Amino acid sequence: MFSxxxxxxxxxxxxxxxSIAWGCAKALRAQGAELAITYLNDKAEPHVRPLAERLGAELILPLDVAQPGQLEAVFEAITDRWGRLDTLLHSIAYAPREDLHGRVVDCSAQGFALAMDISVHSFLRMIRLAEPLMPDGGTCLSVSFFGSSRVVRHYNMMGPVKAALESTVRYAAAELGEKGISVHALSPGPLQTRAASGIDHFDELLNAAASRAAMHQLATIEDVGAMAAFLASHEARHLTGGVHDIDGGFSITS
Structure with missing residues (x-):
């Protein structure tokens, strides 16, 4: 239907x-996109590089957004190799463990600021660097969760952080729309990922979500990837600013 x-x-x-990002990378590549894929650090590289090579990624680069200069280096490499960018997929989030596992009202100023910087402001920094590489338009995607708008037990401080991410998506979409750049948040229900394993009692959340979802099953990373690929396509050019639920109806039930 689209390419x-x-x-x-x-x-x-x-x-x-x-990883959700892996599901998205697979879907983008399946529809013909050429890929640049990043890995966090030397420890992560042996796990990520073989996956990136499996998809024929043209660029495989280190990126820790907390390290000065690394993000700029990624975009410099993209500029040198391609001279343009059509799709940006941001699927990173972080909160210090001691803040994530405590009450929201008890989280430290430092922990909250760090979570906001890595989970939200890094997306803005990426969009800012991507904008000049998208003269004919493009798509910027990030990943959110239902806990942004509803209280989810044990999700704690990541709820306010994801709420900020979704608001960021709307404002960025409004500012970049006239340039043909769309901005979206993908919002899958609970998924068994390494990042999610840091949330207390996550297995309980998975089981409860599967039983509550209208379709009585959870989405997969492939489902999220399919939505990402569609939103990156020309056919979705008039969609922007959305938070797209990919959760089998989990978000519509009480």
Whole structure:
């Protein structure tokens, strides 16, 4: 129905073959996109590089957004190799463990600021660097969760952080729309990923979500990838600013 052949996509956040970013990378590549894929650090590289090579990624680069200069180096490499970018996929989030596992009202100022910087402001920094590489338009995607708008037990401080991310998506979409750049948040229900394993009692949340969802099953990283690929396509050019639920109806039930 649609093709991404010839487009260039940067995927940030692949950690292993269970990552949401991996599901998105697979879908983008299946539709013809050429990929740049990042890995967090030397420890992560052996897990990410073979996956990136499996998809024929043209660029495989280190990226820790907390390290000065690394993000700029990624975009310099993209500029040198491609001279443009069509799709940006941001799928990273972080909160210090002691703040994540405590009450929201008890989280430290330092922990909250760090979570906001890595989980939200890094997306803005990426969009800012991507904008000049998208003269004919493009798509910027991030990943959110239902806990942004509803209180989810044990999700704690990541709820306010994801709420900020979704608001960021709307404002960025309004500011960049006239340039043909769309901005979206993908919002899958609970998924068994390495990042999610840091949330207390996450297995309970998975089981409860599967039983509550209208379809009585959870979405997969492939489902999230399919939505990402569609939003990156020309056919979705008039969609922007959305938070797209990919959760089998989990978010519509009480």
């Amino acid at each position: 991404l052949t010839g487009t260039k996509a940067l995927v940030v956040g692949v950690a292993n073959d269970q």
